[in-house]
Amino acid sequence: MNLESEQLQTYQDQGYLLVENCFSPKEIEVMKAELPGIYAEGKPGKITEKDGTTIRAIYGAHTYNPVFECLSKQARIIEPIQQILGSSVYVHQFHINAKRALTGDVYLWHQDYAYHLKEDSIPTPRVGIAIVFLDEVHEFNSPLMVIPGSHQEGLIAEKSDRKQHETYQGYDSWIANVTSNINYAVDEPTLKRLTKKYGTVAPKGSAGSILFLHPNCVHGSTANIYPFDRAVVVIVYNSIENIPLPMEKPRPDFLASPNHTAIEPLSGDAFLANKY
Numbered sequence: 001m002n003l004e005s006e007q008l009q010t011y012q013d014q015g016y017l018l019v020e021n022c023f024s025p026k027e028i029e030v031m032k033a034e035l036p037g038i039y040a041e042g043k044p045g046k047i048t049e050k051d052g053t054t055i056r057a058i059y060g061a062h063t064y065n066p067v068f069e070c071l072s073k074q075a076r077i078i079e080p081i082q083q084i085l086g087s088s089v090y091v092h093q094f095h096i097n098a099k100r101a102l103t104g105d106v107y108l109w110h111q112d113y114a115y116h117l118k119e120d121s122i123p124t125p126r127v128g129i130a131i132v133f134l135d136e137v138h139e140f141n142s143p144l145m146v147i148p149g150s151h152q153e154g155l156i157a158e159k160s161d162r163k164q165h166e167t168y169q170g171y172d173s174w175i176a177n178v179t180s181n182i183n184y185a186v187d188e189p190t191l192k193r194l195t196k197k198y199g200t201v202a203p204k205g206s207a208g209s210i211l212f213l214h215p216n217c218v219h220g221s222t223a224n225i226y227p228f229d230r231a232v233v234v235i236v237y238n239s240i241e242n243i244p245l246p247m248e249k250p251r252p253d254f255l256a257s258p259n260h261t262a263i264e265p266l267s268g269d270a271f272l273a274n275k276y
């Protein structure tokens, strides 16, 4: 799937692009059927909400689940990302955001590149994010909100002095950035300024849509008070020409993949043909 030049222009100007109907209902069904098993597993990339039991996110499932590995290599995602970044790419990070019914917590306003620069030493924002909707996203189920055009300001989020939430599991330094109490939230005066200047949008679409997001585009979402889950898969691709600089203490592999091998995009009906 290649993007039209107007779509590429929208992405460049707005910092995001929604493409609907990229995956069929049947393909989404195959992916969603994997979720209960993955949520039940005790893998290290499993992150809970403050209550310690509700699944917030699962990191790195593409490394052990064949369906999600297949998703991470889909030409429908990789080809647009390659167009955007102008090179081959690899998966730097892969996570399923569960946004559970009534309990899925807030994602404070942030820029993803803050993490990938400050925590992972990725030298430039030559990173492309693809968010695959596993459920329909509508106005009631905590859609991701985006400040369109905010990526044009570059990296603005600074590390805040917010205290770690005391009820969270563990206190490893990487934990805070995957909970609802992130370190690199954009501060209030900046948010007011950006919102006045650019406005806010909440891209909505059916399950199977892909939201492409620039890593410097400010975004966030509220808690999910809708009585059904709103799950998405967030895949962070990095250009193979933008490999992270060596670090003394890199984040765990499920947050920052050490495998920088370029992906060969998979075309066709792999999900439905059980070819994963």
Ligand SMILES: O=C(O)CCC(=O)C(=O)O
Pocket (backbone or CB within 6 Å): 097, 099, 107, 112, 142, 143, 144, 219, 220, 221, 232, 234
């Ligand atoms: O799934 C959401 O609501 C927010 C996701 C997000 O902001 C992120 O993963 O960076």
